[in-house]
Amino acid sequence: MIAQAVKEDIPQLVDLLNSAYRGERSQKGWTTESHLIAGDVRTDETDVLKVLQQPGSIILKYTNDAGEIIGTVNLQQHDRGLYLGMFAVDPNLQGGGIGKQLLKAADEYAKKIGSVTIYMSVISVRKELIDWYKRHGYAETGERKPFVQDDLTGAHLQQLEFLILEKQIH
Secondary structure, three states: OEEEOOHHHHHHHHHHHHHHHOHHHHOOOOOOOOOOEOOOOOOOHHHHHHHHHOOOEEEEEEEOOOOOEEEEEEEEEEOOEEEEEEEEEOHHHOOOOHHHHHHHHHHHHHHHHOOOEEEEEEEOOOHHHHHHHHHOOOEEEEEEEEOOOOOOOOOEOOOOEEEEEEEEOO
């Protein structure tokens, strides 16, 4: 089931995001960044709370029958369109359609609020992931942004930058 996340969901969201992107647990899935960024932390409770409380921002959660959060995506309203971030699926369940359902929910939310564009930042060397997004209607804009290392998300193991992908919503 897909629903809007609330403050009480933050610990589960943080665990999911960290396990999908960083550390040993992430290596069970194909979205891992552990070969690009050191450490076990992608985000923390303070960061997720800030995103959850930001005006024009929602976090959608995908829960299983037991009520566990096994997928998530953040959608933020910006002048350019709807920004899609913090997109994650439990590494043990990747490839089972949860991500596709979350992208569909993002499209539906964009239509609901009248946004005609969804865009995202993807690490430019993540070719397999970029190709997956392209198969779901996203296209490269040609725009690139620096990926600045911070004190939270881990040390970069190589030079990294973001590629901006965009999808038109009809």
